[in-house]
Amino acid sequence: MFRKLKWFTPFSHRNWSIKRLPNANNHFPNPKSPASPLSSASTPTAVIDVTIDTLYEIAIYIHRFHNLDLFQQGWYQIKISLRWEDSEVMGIPARVVQFEAPEPGPEGTSGVWRIDDTENSFWTQPFWIRYARQDVYLSVMIAFNLADSRHEGPSTSAVILKFELMYAPRLENGLELLSSLGACPAAVHEFRIPPKALLGLHSYCPVHFDALHTVLVDVTVHISLLKASSSTASLKSDFKTQEAWGQLASVGRKQVMFVKALITAYEILLGDLQRISEAIDHAIDLTDCTFKLDDTKLFGCVDCTVLGQLSGMQQNGVEKAEGKTDLNDELSDSISWGDLLNAFQILGNQILSLWNTFLMFHREFNLIKRVGKGWSVVDNSSLNTRANRAKVMEFLCDTWANDRKAEWSIWMMYSKAEVPSHLLSTGLDESSYRAFRAKALSMQKYSVSEDPAQSAAMRAELHRRSIAQMRINNQSIQDMHIFGDPLHIPIVMVERCTSAPLCTTSGNLYFSQLDQRDKHGFLVRPSIKAVEKSIGASSQPAGHVLKIVVFVHGFQGHHLDLRLVRNQWLLIDPKIEFLMSEVNEDKTDGDFREMGLRLAEEVISFLKKKMDKVSRSGNLRDIKLSFVGHSIGNVIIRSALTESKMEPYLRFLYTYVSISGPHLGYLYSSNSLFNSGLWLLKKLRGTQCIHQLTFSDDPDLQNTFFYNLCKHRTLEFFKNILLLSSPQDGYVPYHSARIEMAQASLWDNSKKRAIFLEMLNDCLEQMYAPSSEHRVFMRFDINFDTSSQGRNLNTLIGRAAHIEFLESDIFAKFIMWSFPELFR
Structure with a gap:
């Protein structure tokens, strides 16, 4: 059933044969010409080879299998097949080339690649996966011949390229391994090759399979239309x-x-x-x-x-x-x-x-x-064969990455937002507030919805309907995880924030003393120069750049909650070192200050270990320290940055990704069902962090945790600040995740409104502070397709979208590959 092929030419030349009437120019007669035989009494005949069998050859190079996040050790194997989209006609394996011998042994491959004549499929060698981020270099090319006898001329049908990941536990018997691997695929990933691409395509094609089998298979696909054979079709006509x-x-x-x-x-x-x-x-x-x-x-x-x-x-x-x-x-x-x-x-x-x-x-x-x-x-x-191959791969990968920005823009909407000048002005007097409120009232007459979250959801839904009217027929390989059902893909609204020249309320954006705390226990921040002097900044230009990303889970979360975002970041930059924070696991009911202290100690310990490792191998030129938080994990991150232990490392802060973080707490939260749940948690369990989130930890709002957290500079040292929110997320107030004005505050004349505006102003000042010459501040609004979930308790209280951030990685893929410079 299985056969092994060598390199050979896939088909032999077949000549066209033609018998035609002799005439002066050796032409077929023109029926419009007066001299045409159509006007004569003669009855000529012709026998012509007219049927064209189109033949395509699709070469698939499998370079490397990289284990990103497989949960099980064992033997794995990749099965490849292709077929026409509208028929069961399969491509036939024509030639196979093994570039270099795979590494044998328990951590390499076992056996040889093979071809199944029954299914017309190709199977790579089985290979043993033992640990995370393991590389297996398969270095093999399989070329399929795909004929189309249904149409004369170029095909109008697409081709489906199918990759299957086969898995088997470690067995001593080779026959048992072979039968176990062929039983059932652990994961499947399909790609669609449009008709336009069949004329010629040379593209990088990464295969990731699914969220439970996150790997990277480096594949390049090369397609060409070749000269096909012609079959004889006799045509006898009297003309x-x-x-x-x-x-x-x-x-x-x-x-x-x-x-x-x-x-x-x-x-x-x-x-x-x-x-x-x-x-x-x-x-x-x-x-x-x-x-x-x-x-x-x-x-x-x-x-x-x-x-x-x-x-x-x-x-x-x-x-x-x-x-x-x-x-x-x-x-x-x-x-x-x-x-x-x-x-x-x-x-x-x-x-x-x-x-x-x-x-x-x-x-x-x-x-x-x-x-x-x-x-x-x-x-x-x-x-160095792999170094040479990397040149070709790098060129194709860069081309692929640039093409994805244009391809995925179908699901992305772009806009610019200018921060209201009154929020960044000196003082927040009543006259400016009244003018802004009057303007908001006049705009309300023309507003479709009073709720900004509902307006955002409506705009995303209108865009989703416009996608249904599109005819997506490009010339690149289409990932069926995305193009299989385009209407169910999240809509990402990108808002790049700009502002007028900044005037601060304090006059000095930095704090003056080292290791000094205020009466609320928050660190008083020193200047950047003081920080550099305390750590002894090195002026050596050459050396290694240590890139570390810290992922922090949310309320009652798990340290692997953000693994899908981490995996996408690893695809963008495989050289990062990541820390999946575990120190607050099962401890998220307490005080945010205590959780922040534990996180700071965990991050510093991880940093020192990595710094020592790099220092032993060479000079450490720079450090890029990034944070990713989900839900209250963002509050824990900001609280950790107030710790005196973090002072020497603040100048290394690079990218901050906030995923649905309640940065302004739960003031003006409009989700009554969720608010009732928070009230029960406070009454029945006395959860301290819930009291802090709802500003009930102190009778005086100016003594609450969140008010004083916003006073301290926890955001201004980051080079890039990305705020991800969703109008469907009812667990976190929409305005709090976006750090923007709450519309409900416009109709409030109580002291709470003044406290909220002061907190908002303090946060925006940090993000527009001149401590960084080129800071990027962007908001991303994610609208998930929840039509398949129906109306249930999760969707009513907004939990479905809040958890979707952890169970889907398509939104992260869109953002990271559209702005890769922020993650490298």
């Missing part, structure tokens, strides 16, 4: 009727369209090969497999400007179909069938030669070096 000529003319149009498709495939293949070779600084001699599009050999003695017309028929064909002159009618007057078939032969041979050069380039690039103007094969030991 006495216009209908008979119409049948023959329709056959000619399909053949012309196929020649045009071959030209497109040739140009794509040649252009991509040249771009890749230039990007890695290795020129390739393509003299033997390239020609100019105006070469007279293509159409014999015919005026070769027609070939230029053929090259531009993709756009022209639309206009012709609307009633304008058909270009094929013009071709029937200038190109004979023999010339057309000759062009088919020449293009097919050129594409086949170029395609084999392309595949050999990937195959041999790891084994060759440049000698003068030519190439010389060298021994593997004298060349």
Whole structure:
């Protein structure tokens, strides 16, 4: 059932045969011409090979299997197959190349790759996964031949590329391992190759499988349309009727369209090969497999400007179909069938030669070096093959990442927001507040909804409906986790915040003394220069940059709650060191100050350990310390940053990602059901952090935890601040997660309103403080599709969206790959 293949040419050339009437130009007659045989009494016949079987070859390079987050040790294997989207016709494995021998043994591979003739599928070698972030270099290429006999000319159907992850526990018996691996896939990931991409595609294609089997399989996919065979279809016509000529003319149009498709495939293949070779600084001699599009050999003695017309028929064909002159009618007057078939032969041979050069380039690039103007094969030991391969991979990965920004913009909406100037002005007098309130009242008349969260949800829903009207038919591989059901993908509204020149209320954005605390127990912050002097900042420019990301869970959470966000960050920057905070696990009922102290001690211990490790191997040039928090984990982070122990490390703060964090507490919370639950927690369990969240920890609001937390500079040292919120999240007030004005405060004349505006002003001042020359402050509004969940208690109280931040990673993928510079 299984077979092993060697490198070989997938098919042999088949020549077109034609028997046609002799005439002066060796043409088929034009029915519009007076001299056409249609007007004579003779009854000519013709026998023509007219049926074209389109053939595509899809080469899949499997470079590396990287274990990001598999939960189980054991044997794993990847199964690959492809088929037409609208039929069960499978691609046939045609050739296999093993670039280098995989590492054997319990931590490498076992056995060999194989092909299943029954399913027309390819199986990699089984490999043993033992620990996290383990690499297995498979270094194998499998090429599938995929024919389309249903259509004459280029296919209009897409292709489904399927990857299956097979799993088996460790067994001593090899036969048991083989049968166990083939039982059932542990995870499946499918990609769709659109019809446009079948003409030519050379793309990086990362395979991640699913949230329970988070891995990275580095795959590159290369596709080309090759010259296909022709089958004989006899057409005997007396040419006495216009209908008979119409049948023959329709056959000619399909053949012309196929020649045009071959030209497109040739140009794509040649252009991509040249771009890749230039990007890695290795020129390739393509003299033997390239020609100019105006070469007279293509159409014999015919005026070769027609070939230029053929090259531009993709756009022209639309206009012709609307009633304008058909270009094929013009071709029937200038190109004979023999010339057309000759062009088919020449293009097919050129594409086949170029395609084999392309595949050999990937195959041999790891084994060759440049000698003068030519190439010389060298021994593997004298060349770092993986370093060379990384050049090609880096180019394709960068191209893929740039393309994703445009592709995923379908689900993203962009806007700019200017912070109200009165919030950053000196003092918050009553006159400015009244003017702002009057403006808000006048705008309310034209507002669709009084609730900003409802307005945001409505805008996202309107955008989701517009996606339903789109025809997504690009020329890149489509991830079916996203494109399988585009309407169920989260909508991300991106708001880049800007402000006018900043005037502060305090006049000094930094605190003056080291290790000094106020009466509420918060640290009084020193200046940056004082911090640098205390730690002894190094001026050495060279050395290693230590990048650390700390992930902090929320109320009654688990240290692995943010593992999906962590995995996406690792894909952006594999060199980060991450800490999944565990110190407050099962301890989130207490005081935020105590939780912050424990987190600070945990972070410092982790930092010192990593710093010592880097120092032993070389100079430590810089540190980038980032934080990611979910729910009240953000409050714990800000509380930890007030600790005196964190002082020496504050200047290293880099990116802060707040996922639904209640930065302004629960003042003006509009979720009555959730507020009732908080009241019960306070009454029945006396949870201290709930008292602090609801400002009931002190009768005087100016002595409460949150009021004083906002007074202290916990945000201004970050270079990038990203606030993620969701209008569907009822667990955290919408305005509190976004650090913006609560609309309910506009109608409040009590002291609570003044306290809230002062807290808001203090937070915004920190994010617009001049302590960083280039600070990025952005808000991201995530609208999840909850239609499949129905109306239940989770959706009513807003818990579903709050937990969706932890159970979905698509929103994180969109944000991180759209703004990768913030996470590197």
